[in-house]
Amino acid sequence: MILVYEEYAVYTKDLSVYLGENLVLDNVSFVLKHPSVLIVMGPNGAGKTTLLRTILGMIKRRSGVLKVFGYDPEKDQDQIRRLVSYMPQISNVYQYIPLKVKEIVASPHILKVSEDPDQVERAIQITGLEEYLDKYFYELSGGYKQRVLIARALAMKAKLLVFDEPLSMVDASAREHIVDLLFDLLNKKEVSMIVVSHDISRCLRYDPDILFLNRRVLAYGKAHEVLKPEVLEKVYGLATLNGKTIYLGEEHGPYH
Amino acid sequence: MDLITNIFLDPIYLRGLIGVLLASVLGGVVSLLIRYTQTQFLAIESLHMILAAAATGYLVNLFIPYLYPEAIAYVVMSLFVILIVFLSQRGYEQNISIATIAFVAAAISSLASYGLAIYSPVGPSIVYNILFGSPFFLREQDLLLSFLTILIFLGVLLFTWKKILLLSFDPEYFSYMKGPVSTLLYRTMIYAIVALSAVYVTRLVGAIAAHVLFIAPSITPFLKRISVVSATAIIVLVSVTSLILAVILNMPYGGVLGVLSIALYAIPSLLMKK
Numbered sequence: 264m265i266l267v268y269e270e271y272a273v274y275t276k277d278l279s280v281y282l283g284e285n286l287v288l289d290n291v292s293f294v295l296k297h298p299s300v301l302i303v304m305g306p307n308g309a310g311k312t313t314l315l316r317t318i319l320g321m322i323k324r325r326s327g328v329l330k331v332f333g334y335d336p337e338k339d340q341d342q343i344r345r346l347v348s349y350m351p352q353i354s355n356v357y358q359y360i361p362l363k364v365k366e367i368v369a370s371p372h373i374l375k376v377s378e379d380p381d382q383v384e385r386a387i388q389i390t391g392l393e394e395y396l397d398k399y400f401y402e403l404s405g406g407y408k409q410r411v412l413i414a415r416a417l418a419m420k421a422k423l424l425v426f427d428e429p430l431s432m433v434d435a436s437a438r439e440h441i442v443d444l445l446f447d448l449l450n451k452k453e454v455s456m457i458v459v460s461h462d463i464s465r466c467l468r469y470d471p472d473i474l475f476l477n478r479r480v481l482a483y484g485k486a487h488e489v490l491k492p493e494v495l496e497k498v499y500g501l502a503t504l505n506g507k508t509i510y511l512g513e514e515h516g517p518y519h
Numbered sequence: 520m521d522l523i524t525n526i527f528l529d530p531i532y533l534r535g536l537i538g539v540l541l542a543s544v545l546g547g548v549v550s551l552l553i554r555y556t557q558t559q560f561l562a563i564e565s566l567h568m569i570l571a572a573a574a575t576g577y578l579v580n581l582f583i584p585y586l587y588p589e590a591i592a593y594v595v596m597s598l599f600v601i602l603i604v605f606l607s608q609r610g611y612e613q614n615i616s617i618a619t620i621a622f623v624a625a626a627i628s629s630l631a632s633y634g635l636a637i638y639s640p641v642g643p644s645i646v647y648n649i650l651f652g653s654p655f656f657l658r659e660q661d662l663l664l665s666f667l668t669i670l671i672f673l674g675v676l677l678f679t680w681k682k683i684l685l686l687s688f689d690p691e692y693f694s695y696m697k698g699p700v701s702t703l704l705y706r707t708m709i710y711a712i713v714a715l716s717a718v719y720v721t722r723l724v725g726a727i728a729a730h731v732l733f734i735a736p737s738i739t740p741f742l743k744r745i746s747v748v749s750a751t752a753i754i755v756l757v758s759v760t761s762l763i764l765a766v767i768l769n770m771p772y773g774g775v776l777g778v779l780s781i782a783l784y785a786i787p788s789l790l791m792k793k
Contacts, residue, residue, distance in 0.1 A: 319695055340698060351691040360555050360688045361747065366681065367688070373681050374696050400688075499560075 271330065272297040272455035273318060278327035280310070280317050287313045289479045290327070295416070295472070296331070297422065300456040302447050302486075305498060306472055307474040311329045311459045314476065315425050319349055332422060344376055349423035350412050352428045358401045358408075363395040368414045377419040386417035390444065406437025413441065424448070424459045430465075442466055457467075461486070526766055531792055534662060539762045539772065540755065541665050542654075543725035545672055546732030547754030551747055552676065553737040556709050558686045561603075562733045564617050564724050565596070565717040567622040571584045572596045573726075574720060575786035581638055585646075589722055594673045599624060604707050609679040651773060652725020654762070661722075668719055672712065677755035681720045683709060732758065735780035739786050 265467040273295040280288040287310045316322045317329065320336030320343050323394045326414050329335065334342045347369075368386055371377035387393060390410045395403065400411060409429055416424055429445070430438045448454055449469075460466070463473070463486070473489050475482040475498045482489040482498070526532040555696045574594035576588035593614045594722040599620050606616035635642035657665075676683075686705050720729040732754070736742050742750045761776035768775065 305682065310527070323696060349695050351694065351695075354536060355691045356689050357557065357687055360684050362684055362688055367685075370685055370692070373685060376696050378711060 267476055270297065271295060272299070272332060273301075273457065274328065274330040274513045276328040278329055279325045280313055280322060282313065282322075282327050288317065288324075289481055291476070292482055293328075293474055294508070295423075295455055295457065298449060298453065298455045300446070300458065300469070301474055302466060302471050303457060303459045303474045304461065305481070309477040311476055312427055315349075315459060319343065319347060319425065330372055340469065345419075346421055347423045347425060348416040348419045350416040350424070350426045350429060353405075353408060353412060353432055354428075356400075358414070360400070362400055362402070363396065364398050364400065364411050366394055367400060368392070368396075368418050370415050371419045379420055382420050383418045386414040389417060389448070389456055390414040404431040404437075406440070409433050409437070409441060410444075413444065420456060420504065424454050424456045426456065426460075428459055428461070429465065430460050430462050438462065439465055443512065499517075521768055522762065524757040526694060531655050532655050532766065535772075536759065536762060538654040538657045538723045539758055540722045541662070541669055542729075543749065543758035545604075545669050545718050546729065547610070547736065548673065548676060548747070548760070549713060549720075550733050550736040550754065551742070552683070552709070553733060554611065554714060554742070555684060558616050558709065558713055559706055559734065561617050561710060562713050562717070563730070564624075565599075565714040566721070566730050566733065567621055567628075568596060568599050568714070569678055569721045569726055569729075570607055570649060570719045570783070571624040571628035571631060572599070573721060574635055577645050577649075578631045578634045578638070581635075592718045592722075593715060595627075596718055596785040597711065600707065600710045600714045603710060604703070608703070615747065616738060617683065632739040647719065648725070650699065650726050652721070652723065652728055654772060656723050657723065660763040665723060670774055672716055672719070673735065675708070679705070679708065696704050723774055728776050731773065731776045731780050735784045738788070790791055 271294050273293075275294070276292045276491075278288055278291040293301070303314060305311055313322060317324055317334060319330060320340050323337055330344055332346050334346070336343045342430065346370045348427060351410065366373065369383050372380065372383065387396065390413055392407070392414055395407060395411075400408060403411065409432070411428060413426070416426070424445075426445070427493060429441055431439065445458065446466070446469045449456060458466075465473075467486055468491075470482065470486050473482070473486050474480060475489065475494060477498060526536060549562075551557055567792075569592070572592040573588070576591035577594050579586055579591050580588045602614075602620050602623075603616045606619060607613055611619070616713055623771075632646050639645065682705065688704070690702075693705075698706070717733070718725075718730060720732060726731070735752065736754050742753070745753075757779055758776060761779050762772050762781070764770075765772040765775040
């Protein structure tokens with residue numbers, strides 16, 4: 264059988280990544296067909312952000328196969344930047360910069376990576392930011408800040424969206440809205456997504472693929488297949504007792 | 520009243536006023552750059568390194584008169600920036616890299632100041648001049664050169680301002696979008712602007728006043744809530760008022776600027792809730 268990498272948004276096999284001398288990802292294998300969504304979960308320091316950064320070509324792998332739409336992220340950086348849009352964690356953002364919402368959303372154009380102004384307009388409409396364009400970022404609530412960063416990711420005509428904790432620092436109603444927004448994009452068959460998130464309760468009705476990671480892949484499959492007490496216990500030290508989830512203690516790894 | 524009129528008519532006072540105005544415009548913009556890029560430590564250490572760069576410039580000029588002291592100072596500061604970036608690229612933390620080069624600069628400034636004192640009859644006054652400046656003794660060609668220099672600095676900042684802000688806003692995103700080489704170039708450019716503008720401002724008003732011009736606005740919370748143009752206008756106004764008060768009160772400009780900055784920037788900031 265001939266493997267056609269282009270059919271996959273992401274194809275990994277036995278992917279291993281070191282940060283310095285430390286093994287952070289150990290023989291990670293999974294595929295993401297296009298279009299579909301993968302939610303990456305795991306305890307703090309499990310290597311989730313390292314996995315994203317490797318997929319983006321920002322970190323070099325030590326061994327294994329990694330293809331993004333058939334391209335090697337380390338060698339084909341220009342193609343990867345055109346095809347993959349990235350939203351880092353909001354905790355990386357220094358908020359007190361005098362940048363207006365419209366300037367942040369238009370970042371791909373200011374940085375001359377994308378030249379499609381219609382896509383910026385569309386991103387603003389999808390995320391419902393029309394009334395906030397002239398506001399400074401630091402004036403917005405947590406939910407709207409996340410929306411701005413999502414809009415910036417959508418302002419490029421990418422085929423794969425990579426989101427690192429898009430639901431952090433937002434309240435429950437804003438989380439609901441953001442999840443609906445992301446899955447609406449998927450339902451339109453426009454994009455594939457990889458989302459790192461600790462909170463998947465609002466995603467369950469979409470039954471996405473889930474990858475449980477703690478340096479190695481601990482479980483991988485549809486949500487209804489992998490969200491089982493024995494898997495959660497393996498990943499987080501969680502178990503159920505008389506139908507209630509109890510916390511057994513979480514093993515933290517040193518890496519993100 | 521006559522004294523205030525004199526400031527605008529007397530050529531010596533007027534040259535001082537223009538010198539302070541030029542230093543304040545660039546100092547104001549750079550202090551906002553320092554705030555947004557969170558490079559306060561680099562800025563403070565640049566103003567320490569400038570002692571080494573300026574003293575080396577004057578010392579070399581003693582032996583090779585056609586080498587202009589300021590040009591040598593710019594070269595020395597550029598070397599310091601390159602070394603900081605080199606150490607950062609080798610994996611050292613940014614502040615450790617800056618501190619390492621700062622103590623190398625301390626050794627150089629001590630040796631160069633000693634050399635000036637030994638070999639030049641006006642050596643001590645040169646060192647005093649580097650520290651405290653002499654805006655009233657600027658020559659017309661100095662002001663013209665300063666004007667051209669400020670145009671270059673502001674031109675570079677104007678051209679790259681938005682990208683610098685986007686880099687400071689989200690370094691991870693910028694690094695992905697522009698790639699590691701371009702990100703390194705932008706970071707180096709920010710370091711270079713902060714370090715080289717320290718040469719410029721020190722030449723006009725001295726290293727002590729340059730500290731106040733660079734640092735006081737960069738740590739003032741209320742300036743971050745207004746536009747860059749408005750914030751720069753306030754900084755320039757405070758600086759020029761300090762010069763006029765210095766003349767009226769017969770006090771050094773740097774000292775008056777320091778006191779006024781404490782009153783206008785530090786006290787309101789301390790009174791404001793975080």
